[in-house]
Amino acid sequence: xxxxxxxxxxxxxxxxxxxxxxxxxxxxxxxxxxxxxxxxxxxxxxxxxxxxxxxxxxxxxxxxxxxxxxxxxxxxxxxxxxxxxxxxxxxxxxxxxxxxxxxxxxxxxxxxxxxxxxxxxxxxxxxxxxxxxxxxxxxxxxxxxxxxxxxxxxxxxxxxxxxxxxxxxxxxxxxxxxxxxxxxxxxxxxxxxxxxxxxxxxxxxxxxxxxxxxxxxxxxxxxxxxxxxxxxxxxxxxxxxxxxx
Amino acid sequence: xxxxxxxxxxxxxxxxxxxxxxxxxxxxxxxxxxxxxxxxxxxxxxxxxxxxxxxxxxxxxxxxxxxxxxxxxxxxxxxxxxxxxxxxxxxxxxxxxxxxxxxxxxxxxxxxxxxxxxxxxxxxxxxxxxxxxxxxxxxxxxxxxxxxxxxxxxxxxxxxxxxxxxxxxxxxxxxxxxxxxxxxxxxxxxxxxxxxxxxxxxxxxxxxxxxxxxxxxxxxxxxxxxxxxxxxxxxxxxxxxxxxxxxxx
Amino acid sequence: xxxxxxxxxxxxxxxxxxxxxxxxxxxxxxxxxxxxxxxxxxxxxxxxxxxxxxxxxxxxxxxxxxxxxxxxxxxxxxxxxxxxxxxxxxxxxxxxxxxxxxxxxxxxxxxxxxxxxxxxxxxxxxxxxxxxxxxxxxxxxxxxxxxxxxxxxxxxxxxxxxxxxxxxxxxxxxxxxxxxxxxxxxxxxxxxxxxxxxxxxxxxxxxxxxxxxxxxxxxxxxxxxxxxxxxxxxxxxxxxxxxxxxxxxxxxxxxxxxxxxxxxxxxxxxxxxxxxxxxxxxxxxxxxxxxxxxxxx
Numbered sequence: 001x002x003x004x005x006x007x008x009x010x011x012x013x014x015x016x017x018x019x020x021x022x023x024x025x026x027x028x029x030x031x032x033x034x035x036x037x038x039x040x041x042x043x044x045x046x047x048x049x050x051x052x053x054x055x056x057x058x059x060x061x062x063x064x065x066x067x068x069x070x071x072x073x074x075x076x077x078x079x080x081x082x083x084x085x086x087x088x089x090x091x092x093x094x095x096x097x098x099x100x101x102x103x104x105x106x107x108x109x110x111x112x113x114x115x116x117x118x119x120x121x122x123x124x125x126x127x128x129x130x131x132x133x134x135x136x137x138x139x140x141x142x143x144x145x146x147x148x149x150x151x152x153x154x155x156x157x158x159x160x161x162x163x164x165x166x167x168x169x170x171x172x173x174x175x176x177x178x179x180x181x182x183x184x185x186x187x188x189x190x191x192x193x194x195x196x197x198x199x200x201x202x203x204x205x206x207x208x209x210x211x212x213x214x215x216x217x218x219x220x221x222x223x224x225x226x227x228x229x230x231x232x233x234x235x236x237x238x239x240x241x242x243x244x245x
Numbered sequence: 246x247x248x249x250x251x252x253x254x255x256x257x258x259x260x261x262x263x264x265x266x267x268x269x270x271x272x273x274x275x276x277x278x279x280x281x282x283x284x285x286x287x288x289x290x291x292x293x294x295x296x297x298x299x300x301x302x303x304x305x306x307x308x309x310x311x312x313x314x315x316x317x318x319x320x321x322x323x324x325x326x327x328x329x330x331x332x333x334x335x336x337x338x339x340x341x342x343x344x345x346x347x348x349x350x351x352x353x354x355x356x357x358x359x360x361x362x363x364x365x366x367x368x369x370x371x372x373x374x375x376x377x378x379x380x381x382x383x384x385x386x387x388x389x390x391x392x393x394x395x396x397x398x399x400x401x402x403x404x405x406x407x408x409x410x411x412x413x414x415x416x417x418x419x420x421x422x423x424x425x426x427x428x429x430x431x432x433x434x435x436x437x438x439x440x441x442x443x444x445x446x447x448x449x450x451x452x453x454x455x456x457x458x459x460x461x462x463x464x465x466x467x468x469x470x471x472x473x474x475x476x477x478x479x480x481x482x483x484x485x486x487x488x489x490x491x492x493x494x
Numbered sequence: 495x496x497x498x499x500x501x502x503x504x505x506x507x508x509x510x511x512x513x514x515x516x517x518x519x520x521x522x523x524x525x526x527x528x529x530x531x532x533x534x535x536x537x538x539x540x541x542x543x544x545x546x547x548x549x550x551x552x553x554x555x556x557x558x559x560x561x562x563x564x565x566x567x568x569x570x571x572x573x574x575x576x577x578x579x580x581x582x583x584x585x586x587x588x589x590x591x592x593x594x595x596x597x598x599x600x601x602x603x604x605x606x607x608x609x610x611x612x613x614x615x616x617x618x619x620x621x622x623x624x625x626x627x628x629x630x631x632x633x634x635x636x637x638x639x640x641x642x643x644x645x646x647x648x649x650x651x652x653x654x655x656x657x658x659x660x661x662x663x664x665x666x667x668x669x670x671x672x673x674x675x676x677x678x679x680x681x682x683x684x685x686x687x688x689x690x691x692x693x694x695x696x697x698x699x700x701x702x703x704x705x706x707x708x709x710x711x712x713x714x715x716x717x718x719x720x721x722x723x724x725x726x727x728x729x730x731x732x733x734x735x736x737x738x739x740x741x742x743x744x745x746x747x748x749x750x751x752x753x754x755x756x757x758x759x760x761x762x763x764x765x766x767x768x769x770x771x772x773x774x775x776x777x778x779x780x781x782x783x784x785x786x787x788x789x790x791x
Contacts (some may be wrong), residue, residue, distance in 0.1 A: 014727045015706035028566065063739045090599075101593055107571070143306055146341035146400075150355035150407060151331030160358060164345050192597035201697060202564045205557035206787045208726040210699040210706070 011169060019212040025205045026213075032107045032198030034220060039108065040188065040195060041181040044120035045128070045174070052123075052128035057158070059133050070129070077126035082119075083187050089119040091189050105169065114186045127176055135169035136162060172236040177233070179225050187219075196220060253411055253442055254278040254301055259310030261296050261466075270296040271307070272466040278411065283443045285453035285474075288463035289489055294446045297463065298413050301444065302326075302333040332360065334404030338416040340396040342388040342403070349373070349384040352403045367406070374402040378432050394425030398432050405436075412436065414445040450493055454478055462486050522653070547754070549591045552581040553611035555599035557697055560718065560780035561617040561744075564596075565787045574783050577744075579776040580634060580767065584613070584746070587763045588756075598696055600668040606749050613756060617716065619670050619742030621682045629752050631725035633743030634764045635773055639719025640671050640738045643724060644707060646731040651714070655736050659689035661711040664701040669692045670741035671714040672675050685739040705730065726788060 012019040058070035065169035077085065099111035139162050147157030186197040204210050254277070262273040270293045278284055278301075278475045286294040298303040300312060303319055303326050311320045319329050343351050352374065353367035362370070378398045388396055397417055404412060414433065418426045430452055436455045437443055447453060453460050453474060461479040462469050462485075467485050478494075481487050554577055556562045573594050585592035595611060602618070605611045606628055617637070620630045642663075644652055651657060663787035665671040672694050673679045677686035693710050695701050702723055704710045712733070717725070724732045746760050767773050 013706070013729055015703055015729075028568065028569065029564075029571070032571075039739060087601075091608065095605075095610050098610075140339075140341070141339040142337055142339055143343065146335075146337060146343070147300060147355075148327075149304065149330055149335035150331070150404070151359055152355055153327050155487050156358055160354065161343055165343075174739060191601070192595065201557060201699070204699040205697065206559060206563050206695050206698075206784075208559075208702075208723060208788055210702045 011141035014207075014209045015211050017211055017215050019209050020216060022203050022207045022209050022213060023216075028209065029164060029199035030196065030205050030216065030220065032194065033196035033217070034106070034224070036108060036180060036194050037185055037196045038196075038224075040113070040185050040193070041119065041178060042120065044117050044124055044185070045178045045181055047117065047121035048124035048128045048176075051125040052132055053101045055125060055130035056136060060136060074129055075182045078130075082123055082184060083190060086119045086187060086191065089122070090115045095156070108146055109194070113195050116185075116191065116193045120188070122184060124177060124181060127180075128174065131170055131173040131177065132166070135166040135173070139165045160169050168239055172239070174234050175232045175235075179228050182225055182228075183221060184230070218221065247382070252277050253280050253281050253315065254312040254444075255311075255316075256297075256301070257311045257313075259297070259300055260306045261293075261300060261305055266402045269466055271300065273310070274463075274466075274468050275310075276461065276468060276471075277438075278442065278444060280442055281440055281458075283397065283441075283445065283456055283458045284439045284461055285457035285459070286444065286446045286461045286463060287450070287453060287489075288469075292463040293466040294463045295415055296466075298415050298444060298446050301413055302330050302335060304335070309433045318464075320454045330375050331355075331361075331407050334401075334407060334409035336397070336400050336412065336414045336417050338420050340388075340393070340400045340420075341398055342396055347385050347387055348380070348391075348399055351388070351399065352406045355403075356406055361407075371402070371406055373419045374405055375399075378402055386478055386489075392425060395426045397421065397425075397429045401429075401432055401436075411442040411444065414443065414447070416446050416448065418447070418449060448493070450478075450490075462489070464489070508723055519713060529535075530679060536775065546685075547588060547590045547612070549593060550581075550585045550588065550612045550756075551593045551595055551610070552585070553595045553597065553602050553605055553614045554578065554581070554616045555602060556596045557699070558599075558617060558719065559722065559784040560777065562615075563784060563787070565783055574775070574780065576635065576776045576780045577617060579615075579779070580746070580773070581615055583767055583772070584760050584763045587766070588759050599666070603688075603747065606747055609749060609753070612748070612754060614747040615744075617744045618747055620691035620745050621670060621679075621742050623658065623679070623682070623746070628747045628750050628759060630747055631757060631760045633745050634765050634767065635744050635777070638721070639740050640714050641717045642712050642714055642733040642736055642738070643702070643720045643722040643730055644712045644733055645705065645708075646729055648711070649731045649733065650735045653735060655685065655738070658687045658712060661690055662693050662709070663687060663690040664693040664695060664704055664710040664713040665715075666698055666701065667696050671716070674714050674738055683739075683741050685737065701786060702727070702730075722784070728788070 055070045055073060058066045059074070061067050094115040099114055102110040104110055105115070141167065143161050144157045147161040148154070152160065160184060188195055189201060190196040192198070196217050200213040203213040256276045259271055259274045260269070260479050262269050270325060274293075274297055281415070286297065288294050296305055303312070307320055311318050313319065314329050314333070317329065319326055343354070346354065349368055349371050352371035353364065356362050356370070357364050363450060366385040372381060372384060375384055378401070380395060380398060380402075383391060383395060383399070388399070391399070417433070418429050421429065430449065433443070433445070433452070434456050445452070445457070457474045459471055461471040461472050462477070463485070464485050469478070470481070470486055478490065481490055502783055511747050535594055554562045554573070556564050556573045556575070558575075558577055562573060562577045565574055573596060578594070581594070583591055596607070599604070599616055602611070602614045602616055603624065606614045618624070620633065624630070642652065642658075663675045665675045665746055670682060672692065674686045675692040677683070680686070693704060695704070698715065698719060701710070701713045701715075705713050706727070706729060724730050726758040746764070748754065748760070750755050
């Protein structure tokens with residue numbers, strides 16, 4: 001039985017789905033790829049939070065001009081492909097802004113990482129802005145009225161009363177955005193950013209094992225994202241129970 | 246009218262339209278509120294009484310007309326409305342307590358945030374007010390653990406913590422279970438006896454008759470008639486008032 | 495295909511110019527920005543004085559053994575291959591430090607025209623379209639002619655180029671192999687297929703996957719690459735007897751008009767390496783490294 005499996009594995013061709021013979025020799029590409037992908041996703045979503053909050057507040061403003069700017073930004077970034085946005089930012093502003101080639105942790109090239117993070121953060125801020133807007137709108141309007149009736153300013157009401165309550169609606173959606181970003185960020189490979197997908201492509205081209213590295217990458221993405229989404233669901237359920245107390 | 250104090254709020258020709266004029270909630274309303282008065286605004290639902298009340302502290306901005314508070318035109322966009330709202334406490338039908346804060350924090354929030362007193366002073370004052378409404382033991386609870394009547398008494402205390410000159414009540418007992426209405430009305434009655442100026446939108450005819458110094462009847466966005474409670478309930482002038490009273494009494 | 499690339503490049507540049515409104519000299523494909531901070535003497539024509547940069551930024555697409563590919567050298571990710579060895583020689587002759595930028599093949603010429611790369615070596619043959627966008631050095635390598643890779647089981651179906659009519663044939667996006675399949679540019683690829691369904695992808699590995707899983711019937715690759723895949727995968731074979739002819743020789747590419755004045759020195763290096771026979775040695779070394787990388791033990 002065991003011999004049969006071993007024989008089957010040894011006989012796998014270079015284009016087989018399960019030919020993982022490139023491991024352990026090339027495992028380092030996947031380890032660095034995971035680290036790069038996680039770093040890229042986390043930093044991008046964190047960077048997106050402040051602009052997203054601004055965009056959401058602008059979107060909720062009564063001033064039509066301010067509202068329009070935010071609406072246009074969100075519309076543009078949500079209605080165009082991420083790869084195009086990434087290319088425009090990388091070949092546009094960052095062909096003028098020359099960043100020094102500095103290696104972070106020995107494998108994160110700053111001159112590419114920063115344009116990638118900025119493009120992903122700009123894109124993500126459009127989505128996170130809508131998360132914030134929905135979270136803010138889900139807070140009962142009477143809360144802001146109560147704050148204003150006590151003489152608090154609009155911003156004080158937002159900061160002290162509405163946003164702390166909106167956070168509960170926002171956090172799970174924000175965590176989901178991070179899960180999405182872990183997957184979506186794989187597109188930065190096109191610009192040579194050394195994420196998990198790039199690691200898979202590089203191993204595939206070097207070893208002539210053309211499929212299994214991608215299968216491994218898929219397994220890794222799944223192992224990161226599936227438990228993460230389950231954990232978010234569990235936290236969400238507990239928060240809802242808290243509400244019904 | 247028994248009260249001869251100075252005019253606190255002066256409403257002149259206030260009209261409020263919603264949905265770009267499709268709905269006229271208020272139609273040319275004018276009214277004066279004097280210091281020390283307890284004005285009960287009554288009328289069928291949709292008559293515009295809540296809208297009128299909300300125009301007094303500009304939670305609704307009138308489409309036209311003016312509202313003066315202490316002689317200052319607060320409908321003027323240049324007026325800092327936040328400063329004037331501090332002196333106009335408001336109590337809502339659905340309490341609108343801040344669910345993420347303890348009772349004490351709810352009450353102390355505005356005074357401390359607006360720099361009127363220190364955190365310590367604000368909490369001391371909050372405790373004293375809670376004592377008065379018999380809820381001192383709830384200071385560290387979150388609103389979710391309180392009954393409706395308790396919530397509304399705390400909402401009143403929260404407004405009082407700003408030491409307002411007038412209290413606006415927007416159907417304060419409508420969302421309460423019947424057995425809790427009494428405890429809230431009791432607190433309001435006490436406030437009235439202490440001489441607080443109050444404007445109360447209510448369906449409690451008993452309260453209007455017993456505590457009010459004046460009753461205002463509204464229908465279709467207009468103030469139809471106003472009088473002392475005794476006169477109002479004994480000798481209603483308008484046919485619509487008669488119809489309304491016959492339904493609710 | 496190449497035309498599409500250029501249009502995309504122009505579209506990106508135009509979008510950029512719009513978004514920045516002004517102050518973006520590097521955005522236009524035809525007016526490369528001078529590379530400040532690179533230490534290069536700005537020169538306006540090829541006749542200019544030879545440049546003396548202190549650092550050279552070299553662009554390639556390292557997924558194409560044996561020309562350029564990644565290996566683990568003492569546990570460190572390293573880019574090697576024939577083109578990389580030549581790049582090091584170019585830098586050495588100019589007394590400059592070499593910085594390698596690895597990215598998708600189809601973005602390389604955009605980057606060099608924008609001035610973000612000093613030169614590109616990526617087994618990129620000279621063609622009229624490419625000459626219009628960038629400047630090429632002399633050819634440095636006599637490549638094997640392109641070859642067609644098919645499933646060994648189907649090998650006997652393919653005797654001449656006409657046998658690919660009605661078949662799905664893959665090639666790498668933006669390469670001359672793509673022109674052989676599409677027949678879009680007779681000037682560059684006089685021998686081409688007619689009536690094949692072109693399937694154009696960005697990486698060679700993906701093309702081979704398509705072939706193995708019967709999504710395409712054949713793949714046109716550089717001769718050396720096709721031979722390597724046939725050696726490593728016993729299911730695959732190179733079609734014999736179908737001559738595709740040479741579609742230009744690989745060159746080193748710099749921005750149009752050679753604003754940094756690098757070409758004279760690059761050409762001198764190529765001359766020296768050809769005279770010394772070093773190119774063949776580099777190719778043997780690259781082959782050995784590639785075989786070693788495949789040997790997974």
